[in-house]
Amino acid sequence: MGCERIDLPDGGTAILCSRGAKSRAKCQFCGLVVHTKLCDFPLLGKKAGKTCSKKMCDRCAAKVGDDRDLCPPHAKAVRDAAVPSSVLADPHPFAMSVALDICEQAGIATAPAFHPRDRADWDEFRRERAAIFEYLGGHPRELAERMALELSGPAPRYAHVGPLFSGAR
Ligand SMILES: [Zn+2]
Ligand SMILES: [Zn+2]
Structure with a gap:
């Protein structure tokens, strides 16, 4: 509109x-x-x-x-x-x-919610989206990175720490 x-x-x-x-x-x-x-x-x-x-x-x-x-x-x-x-x-x-x-x-989410597992996951998502916006969307790199950041949401503050004990005994 x-x-x-x-x-x-x-x-x-x-x-x-x-x-x-x-x-x-x-x-x-x-x-x-x-x-x-x-x-x-x-x-x-x-x-x-x-x-x-x-x-x-x-x-x-x-x-x-x-x-x-x-x-x-x-x-x-x-x-x-x-x-x-x-x-x-x-x-x-x-x-x-x-x-x-x-x-x-088609199983395509239209309300995308991205919940990064950790900082590396967040970084990967952001880099991948930026590349999509830049190369497929034809946006200048700076703009592509801003768009990717908007999609990724805030960076996780702490790296995810896995369970101390995996449950095996
Ligand atoms: Zn929309
Ligand atoms: Zn704009």
């Missing part, structure tokens, strides 16, 4: 999205510029009926239909699940539910 740019009397600009109030919040993926779009992917469970609505700039958003945009994790999910682009571009509101169903059936 696109947002509208509004010129403010003080000379600044704000972004007005049809689903939200005026906001100059930065893109949640690169953090570099004010967001211009919200992710249109539907949520599951308690939040069913709502959309992901992550804030994105033009560069980080994947435009899949006339007024339909996906955040990087959801763009990846629909790619991984091979959701046909005709479904994504279908203006009917149900099209996104169909896309969600296809992801579910």
Whole structure:
């Protein structure tokens, strides 16, 4: 979903999205510029009926239909699940539910939650995602790394320590 740019009397600009109030919040993926779009992917469970609505700039958003945009994790999910682009571009509101169903059936998580086992696991996840964003997404390295960091969440503070006793006696 696109947002509208509004010129403010003080000379600044704000972004007005049809689903939200005026906001100059930065893109949640690169953090570099004010967001211009919200992710249109539907949520599951308690939040069913709502959309992901992550804030994105033009560069980080994947435009899949006339007024339909996906955040990087959801763009990846629909790619991984091979959701046909005709479904994504279908203006009917149900099209996104169909896309969600296809992801579910393909076993592709659409609410990615990453729980690193330890610092090394976290580092590996972050490096892998950064490489995906850089080489497959065509983003500059710095941007790819920021996007990967957003996905990885905070670094674990302590390395995971395995059980002292493995249970063998
Ligand atoms: Zn961005
Ligand atoms: Zn999303």
